Amino acid sequence: MKLSTRGQYGTRALLELALHQGERPVLLRDIAQRQQISLQYLEHLISPLIAGGMVRSSRGARGGVSLARTPEDIRLSEVVHLLEGSVAPVKCVDNPETCVRSELCVTRDVWGEMKQAIDGVLESTTLKDLVERQKKKEHPEAGMYYI
Template identity: 50%
Template sequence: MKLSTRSRYGTRLMLEMAIHFDEGPIHLAEIARRQEISVKYLEQIIIPLKKAGYVKSVRGPKGGHMLAKPPHAIHMDEIVSLLEGGIGITECSENSNGCERSSLCHMRFLWKEITEAIHERLHNITLLDLVRMNSEES
């Protein structure tokens, strides 16, 4: 499974907001500069995150974007699934109706196992965990 740029940049965006969670809203331009991602791309990525209730925007001179939930309450499976449109490595691993051969396919068991392992691992990591890992590296 190869994660899209959308997920990789989206998780970096979320981590940046988690690192600065107690500081209030942060401008996308600042995140873009720190993460070396274009502002235009971040503007596209933040839309589904706002719609799903993970990010909120604050208007005004001290405005910007911030997490709508504390970092310990946001699991990585939620973010990756939202930005990827699911976590399954194949269509049939999440939806047996996605393939007419799913009832006959001997490989579906393996694809489901891998998908479940990815989901479980991502679910066991929160943004707070990543903030802590980040501060240990610094």
């Protein structure tokens, strides 16, 4: 399974919004600049995130985008499934009827296990988790003690 830029950039855009949760709405151009994403591509990605109930948009002088839910309520599984679809590495894992050998195929079993593992990681990771990881990367010395 390989994430496309839709999944990668969409997740990074949501992370940026989570980092600024509770502040005024964020302009798309600011997200694009900070995350090094094309503004045009970001504009294309925001629509499904709004439709999926993860982002809200506000117009006007203080307009922009913000998270529609709290960072702890948005799981990466929801983001990836919305932007990418299934994380199955091959079609027959989700749709066994697409392959006449699906009942006998041992490799399909392995691909199914792979999908379950990916789903498990994505389901157990929230935007809040990403915010915490980001803060640790920005300030790695915060967890160190000196004598």
